[in-house]
Structures are given as C-alpha cells and as structure tokens.
Amino acid sequence: MEKLIELKNIIKVFKSHKLISVKKDNYVAVNNVSLDIQKNTIFGLVGESGCGKTTLARSVMMLDPPSSGEIIYNGKNISGISRKELHPYRSRMQIVFQDPNSALNPKMSIYNCMKEGLVNRKFPKDKMDSKIKSLLDLVGISPNHVNRFPHEFSGGQKQRIVIARALSMEPEFLVLDEPVSNLDVSIQAQIINLLLDLKDEFSLTYLFISHDLNLVSYLSDEVAVMYKGEIVETAKTEKIMKKPMHPYTLKLFSSAPGKDSNNLFEADDSYREGLPEKFTYFPPNPDSTLQLIDIGEDHRVGCYTLNGS
Amino acid sequence: MLEIKNLNISFVQGEKEANALRGISLSLKRNEVHSLVGESGSGKTVTSTCIMGLLPTPPGRINSGQIILNNQDLLLLEEKDQRQIRGKEIAMVFQEPARYLNPTLKVGDQITEMLILHLGMSNIEAVDRALEILELVGLEGGKRILDSYPHELSGGMKQRIMIAIAISCNPAFLIADEPTTALDVTLQLQILNLMLSLKNTLDMGILFISHDLRVVHDISDWVSVIYAGRIVESTSRKELFTNPKHPYTRLLLESIPDADKRGQRLQTIPGKVPDAENIPGGCAFHTRCPIAEDICKTDLPETKEVGSDNSGTSHTAACHFIGKQWKN
Numbered sequence A: 001m002e003k004l005i006e007l008k009n010i011i012k013v014f015k016s017h018k019l020i021s022v023k024k025d026n027y028v029a030v031n032n033v034s035l036d037i038q039k040n041t042i043f044g045l046v047g048e049s050g051c052g053k054t055t056l057a058r059s060v061m062m063l064d065p066p067s068s069g070e071i072i073y074n075g076k077n078i079s080g081i082s083r084k085e086l087h088p089y090r091s092r093m094q095i096v097f098q099d100p101n102s103a104l105n106p107k108m109s110i111y112n113c114m115k116e117g118l119v120n121r122k123f124p125k126d127k128m129d130s131k132i133k134s135l136l137d138l139v140g141i142s143p144n145h146v147n148r149f150p151h152e153f154s155g156g157q158k159q160r161i162v163i164a165r166a167l168s169m170e171p172e173f174l175v176l177d178e179p180v181s182n183l184d185v186s187i188q189a190q191i192i193n194l195l196l197d198l199k200d201e202f203s204l205t206y207l208f209i210s211h212d213l214n215l216v217s218y219l220s221d222e223v224a225v226m227y228k229g230e231i232v233e234t235a236k237t238e239k240i241m242k243k244p245m246h247p248y249t250l251k252l253f254s255s256a257p258g259k260d261s262n263n264l265f266e267a268d269d270s271y272r273e274g275l276p277e278k279f280t281y282f283p284p285n286p287d288s289t290l291q292l293i294d295i296g297e298d299h300r301v302g303c304y305t306l307n308g309s
Numbered sequence B: 001m002l003e004i005k006n007l008n009i010s011f012v013q014g015e016k017e018a019n020a021l022r023g024i025s026l027s028l029k030r031n032e033v034h035s036l037v038g039e040s041g042s043g044k045t046v047t048s049t050c051i052m053g054l055l056p057t058p059p060g061r062i063n064s065g066q067i068i069l070n071n072q073d074l075l076l077l078e079e080k081d082q083r084q085i086r087g088k089e090i091a092m093v094f095q096e097p098a099r100y101l102n103p104t105l106k107v108g109d110q111i112t113e114m115l116i117l118h119l120g121m122s123n124i125e126a127v128d129r130a131l132e133i134l135e136l137v138g139l140e141g142g143k144r145i146l147d148s149y150p151h152e153l154s155g156g157m158k159q160r161i162m163i164a165i166a167i168s169c170n171p172a173f174l175i176a177d178e179p180t181t182a183l184d185v186t187l188q189l190q191i192l193n194l195m196l197s198l199k200n201t202l203d204m205g206i207l208f209i210s211h212d213l214r215v216v217h218d219i220s221d222w223v224s225v226i227y228a229g230r231i232v233e234s235t236s237r238k239e240l241f242t243n244p245k246h247p248y249t250r251l252l253l254e255s256i257p258d259a260d261k262r263g264q265r266l267q268t269i270p271g272k273v274p275d276a277e278n279i280p281g282g283c284a285f286h287t288r289c290p291i292a293e294d295i296c297k298t299d300l301p302e303t304k305e306v307g308s309d310n311s312g313t314s315h316t317a318a319c320h321f322i323g324k325q326w327k328n
C-alpha cells in the first residue's frame, strides 16, 4: 500500500483575542498529531465535540495552515509551499464542510454555485448544464431546482448540494466532515453507497469525520480516535471494533445510542488494561506527554510513561 | 398542551407552488417527548419554524391551520405578543445554529441577554447562570466559551450554545430540531439525558425532530412519522418500533446502518422523496411503495386507527393497505 497523506506532528494553536494575552490564554486545538492515510482507503476520524477534528481537517487541506508540523501529500511536503505551488493541490483535495451554510454563497443560485467550481477546472461549457443536473441527481436533488437559492432548501438538502459540488471537482482526496449527519438513514445510505462506488471507480481516498460510530465502523478501513486535540487510539477498523483499548474509546463505544446507557464505561485512574508495564492511560503529572505505542499489528494506543521508569 | 391542527403551508415563487406541509396535525403534551421523524425535505423544519412564528412570508404562505396554546391560536396573534411567547413559553433549538446565532456577538452575551430579558436577572446573576447552563450542556472551559464568537466554536459547540439559549428560560415547550446531529455519542447521551430531566423537573413538553431512529427510540414517548408534508403514522414509541404499520415506516426501520452490515450495501428506500412542487396524487408514497395498488395513485388514504393491541394506546396510520405483506 502507498501513502497518500502523511501528517507529522501537526500542532494548531489559536491565539487569544485579548489585547494583552499571555501564552496560557492561547488554545491548543490540535496537539502533535501524526497519522498516515493510505491511497484508496477510507480513514475514519472520531472523537468528542470540540476535540479538534475540523481544525485538523482544515489544516490538512491547508485552508488554515497548522502552527507547526508537516503535511506530506503524495510524497510532497505541502506545508511550507507558496500559494501558487499549492494551487494544483486545491482541486485535488476537496472538503465537504460540516456546516453547509458556510460552503454555500447565499446570494448564488445553486446552479451558479456548482458552475463556479466547474469553470475553475475548465470544464467544457456545452456540457455544463447536463453535468450539473446529473451531479445533483446523484445526491437526490431534483434538477428542476437548480435556480433556487440555498435558503430555499432544507438542512439535509443543502448538505447534499455541498457533496455534489465537492464531487464536481473530481478530487482524488476528499475530506468529509460529518457529511451525512443531517440526513435520514435512507438518504444517508444512498449517499454512502454513492461514495463507496466513486471510491472504487476513481480510486479515491477519504478522510471521513463523524461521530456516528456505527457508520464509521461500517465504512472505514482504519479509525483514529481523537480526544482533546490528540490521537488516543488508532488501528484497523476490525481491530478497534473488536478490542477497543483506550478508556476514552471504550466510553465512546459504550454510549452509542441503542445501547443500555446504564452501562456507560468510566475508567478510574488505575485502569491500565492492555498496556505494557511502566505505561498508564492517565497522565501521572501535568507535564507528561502522550505517546502512541504499538500493542500489536499496528494497533496503537495513547499512553504515558509512569513516573520513575 | 400545544396543538397543531391541519397546518397547510406552501412556498410560492412566481407561478410555482411548493406544498411543503399538507395538513399536519400534532399534539404536544407537557411532560412528554414527541418525536417527529421523516426524510430530508419532508417538512420537519417548516413545521417547527412555523410554530415559532419564524416562517418567512412570503415566500411562505399559510393556507390553513391553527397552532393552539392556552386556548389561543398563535397564528392569529400580533407579532409583539408572539415574541412574548417565543423564548419564554416555547423555545427552539435550531437545526442550523450557525444561521441563528449572531456572528458579531459573543456567545456569552447571547445567553445572558435571554436571562436578563425574560427572567429579569442582573448581569452578574446572568453570567453565573450562563456558566451553570454551559456545564449542563457539557461545555467545559466556561469563561473561554462565553468569551468566544460563534465562528471560534466547533460545530457541536455551537449546537450546544443553541440548546443553552433555548433552555435558559425554562420554557414550557421545547422544539428541538435535530439537536444532537453534530454531537458525538457521549455528548448526545448527556444532552438526551438533560432533556429527559428537564421534561421531568419542569414538566416540559418536547417536540424532538430527528432523522436518527436510534436516538428517537431512546428518548421518545410518542413518535409521528412525516412523509412529504403529511403525518403517515403516529403512536407510542413502543408500538412504532415493535409494530410499525405504514410501509414507509417499515422501510425506514430497515435502513439503519451498523457494523454487522460491513461490506454489504445499505438498504435504501427505492426512489426519492417527491419534491414539494410535484407531489404525486393519491398517497404521496405510492411511487416508492412495495404494496401500492391502483387506488393509491388516486385516493388520499385517510388517517385511521390501526392499533391491534388492547392497551388503549392510539395508533394511527394513513395507508389503504395496512397489514398487507410484501416480499423482499
């Protein structure tokens, strides 16, 4: 297998907007994240709200470059390069934003909004009309509605329009940030099936961000669990589904809807299940730094070295 | 009780008319979670924005219907009286928080504003209360959050700010439009538990709008299924999940994805939700229905009592062929 994306020690810090701010007012949203995404696979990223998933995705796309760290795309380090050099990568990587409103210009009909992208990649004018209509049709939006404006669509309809627009760019790498969270199961299934077909047909690679564990485990080849800006566990999907290790992963898995909420997993500080000696899941002191250790077959869990060892 | 009677709403644009709601009736009791489920575009948000008096008219047009609270039809009230009710009596968690939060105002001010306006708190009291509410909705780092502008918060954080604003004034009725879509499962659970506890302690009635049938299963007392602007089935949670009657409901329940189905294609309901400008005649679902017959193309099925158990729980559905079997 070949890597499409390599992230090395990505850190993203948001500066405080206080006039006089000290370092501790800054907010570290993504802390030292390293991961690889293999070509033509689906990489699932899960984690609690506010843990830094969107921030990480925006960094990967260089929309909001990381404060430090490297992004290697297809062997090329794109984190330090100029806007101009970055340009060709912009259309090869697309993102479906979590909030469709932020991706749709309210003053533009969806026809024009779709057209904008296609014109950018010099799509032949005479085929424009049918292309736009067929893309919208793929995501279940009636081609009769091309002249409508974003506010005339329901939440889920907008989400699908944004997906159609990302697909129109024929990207090779697609970040999907909660792409189906607003969709009911049936349309969700339709979109997921579509994404899987496209992946096979065009050898696409996806970074799939979702809080729906069922969906992520159905879809992804690999999964990473993020917690407070750091990756705390990553493995092949079957591995992590069968034997989740990190206390946060366990908690996440035990709180999925449909499960008995009285059996919520809560670990205490002494919980060290599955870790080699001298490691612990909970930071032994405030300065300890998280490390990912391999507990076998690329199943990596985040832990700390115990004091004194 | 909050009662919606026969609500019929269109969006009119030139000579085109999109019939978004085609006679919705619902009743929301206090101390009850009533879920409204249905596919994208079926009319859930239009229903709730109309209850809140926030439907833009035009292009929206209320063709008929009543929304009754305390023996008053909210649709007939003056705007200023409506505003009084909104926020205090009925509050709403919007599906798209980014659209309803003020981008130029710190979220802290947006919460305290409500407390000062509706509950007459002082500024200091309001800030303290705001911090408490943030904790209830699982937002850690209180002061930093209050001090942030909406764009500085993640999707799920904005959603929880929306919830915080909605519950800040202890409304009698809460309309929650997809309130947990942007939340991970642990927070989702926390929010659902919060809603259930508000329901119990404040006797709150909650209209819970969601497409996530698992969540609906966990939280509801009552469930109504909406299709193309009409309620097609309505009954208790238990009845709906164990004994669904309408073919649409039955298909919806079958398309839930889970890890066991890895590698298989997900089941979908064939065809698409009709668009509101071209709703098929007869039963709107007939174009996708596995058991449809000729009559379904022409005659709108009446909503009738279809319950089979003797418990006295009402179970209504609108289908000509309740109980008819189909093969896969």
Ligand SMILES: Nc1ncnc2c1ncn2[C@@H]1O[C@H](COP(=O)(O)OP(=O)(O)OP(=O)(O)O)[C@@H](O)[C@H]1O
Pocket (backbone or CB within 6 Å): A014, A015, A027, A029, A047, A048, A049, A050, A051, A052, A053, A054, A055, A056, A098, B151, B152, B153, B154, B155, B156, B157, B182, B183, B184
């Ligand atoms: N522009 C910004 N300025 C300051 N802080 C920010 C900014 N954007 C994000 N943050 C902070 O970074 C953290 C991570 O946010 P992010 O949007 O990445 O979370 P997320 O994992 O995508 O959550 P969700 O699942 O709720 O969407 C949050 O605490 C948020 O407040």
Ligand SMILES: Nc1ncnc2c1ncn2[C@@H]1O[C@H](COP(=O)(O)OP(=O)(O)OP(=O)(O)O)[C@@H](O)[C@H]1O
Pocket (backbone or CB within 6 Å): A151, A152, A153, A154, A155, A156, A157, A182, A183, A184, B011, B018, B020, B038, B039, B040, B041, B042, B043, B044, B045, B046, B047, B059, B060, B095, B211, B275, B276
């Ligand atoms: N301002 C508008 N102008 C024209 N049509 C509209 C407008 N607002 C909504 N509609 C249409 O009304 C129908 C119902 O929309 P609504 O937002 O209620 O759907 P929903 O059930 O909430 O869907 P979702 O689950 O995707 O949020 C849709 O077909 C939508 O396109």
Ligand SMILES: [Mg+2]
Pocket (backbone or CB within 6 Å): A053, A054, A055, A098, A177, B154, B155, B156
């Ligand atoms: Mg996010």
Ligand SMILES: [Mg+2]
Pocket (backbone or CB within 6 Å): A154, A155, A156, B044, B045, B046, B095, B177
């Ligand atoms: Mg909606």
